[in-house]
Amino acid sequence: xxxxxxxxxxxxxxxxxxxxxxxxxxxxxxxxxxxxxxxxxxxxxxxxxxxxxxxxxxxxxxxxxxxxxxxxxxxxxxxxxxxxxxxxxxxxxxxxxxxxxxxxxxxxxxxxxxxxxxxxxxxxxxxxxxxxxxxxxxxxxxxxxxxxxxxxxxxxxxxxxxxxxxxxxx
Numbered sequence: 001x002x003x004x005x006x007x008x009x010x011x012x013x014x015x016x017x018x019x020x021x022x023x024x025x026x027x028x029x030x031x032x033x034x035x036x037x038x039x040x041x042x043x044x045x046x047x048x049x050x051x052x053x054x055x056x057x058x059x060x061x062x063x064x065x066x067x068x069x070x071x072x073x074x075x076x077x078x079x080x081x082x083x084x085x086x087x088x089x090x091x092x093x094x095x096x097x098x099x100x101x102x103x104x105x106x107x108x109x110x111x112x113x114x115x116x117x118x119x120x121x122x123x124x125x126x127x128x129x130x131x132x133x134x135x136x137x138x139x140x141x142x143x144x145x146x147x148x149x150x151x152x153x154x155x156x157x158x159x160x161x162x163x164x165x166x167x168x169x170x
Contacts, residue, residue, distance in 0.1 A: 002052065003040070003067050005030045011064070014072045021075060032071070035078070039070035046126050048134025059129055066125035073119055 009016065009032070016022070021032045040052070043066050049055055055063045130138070140146070 003036070003064060005032050005036055007064070008032065008036060008068055008071050011068050012072055014075060016075055019075050019079065032075070035071050035074045036067070038074055039067050042070050043067050043126065043129070046134075047129040048131040048137070049129065055129070062125055062128050066122065066129055069119070069122040069125060073122060 016032055021030075021035070023030050043063075044050060044052070047066075052063075127135070
């Protein structure tokens, strides 16, 4: 179940060479290897799986796609213009091209803008792979520390209070 760089290059439609991840002639180390290592670490951490051995057999395809998508995401996010583009996206609220008009967000709105999810497919894959404990941890995080919904059951011996019971008081 180990995912290799060759797998990622085969499965993905991303042109990694054009993004600066071409394997230079005469070198044995693929520059995409570091991104794959980071993607594996991320997916294992976010889902709570811990190791590749813990990936359920019935979710192998989901696992492979999540690692592939995270590797693709990292390859795009490592581009030089990513920081500029990201900050523009977070701060610009309205843009008009004819006679140029640009409205910036207030600082409080910027945090809300960061919550916009440009990678919903990756998040869906990660959620499907997540362990129950990790899902509870994420729900708690998203709820602002309010705690994941839960309940507790306590057994009560109602026979003690039965009218024929000596404890009933009758």
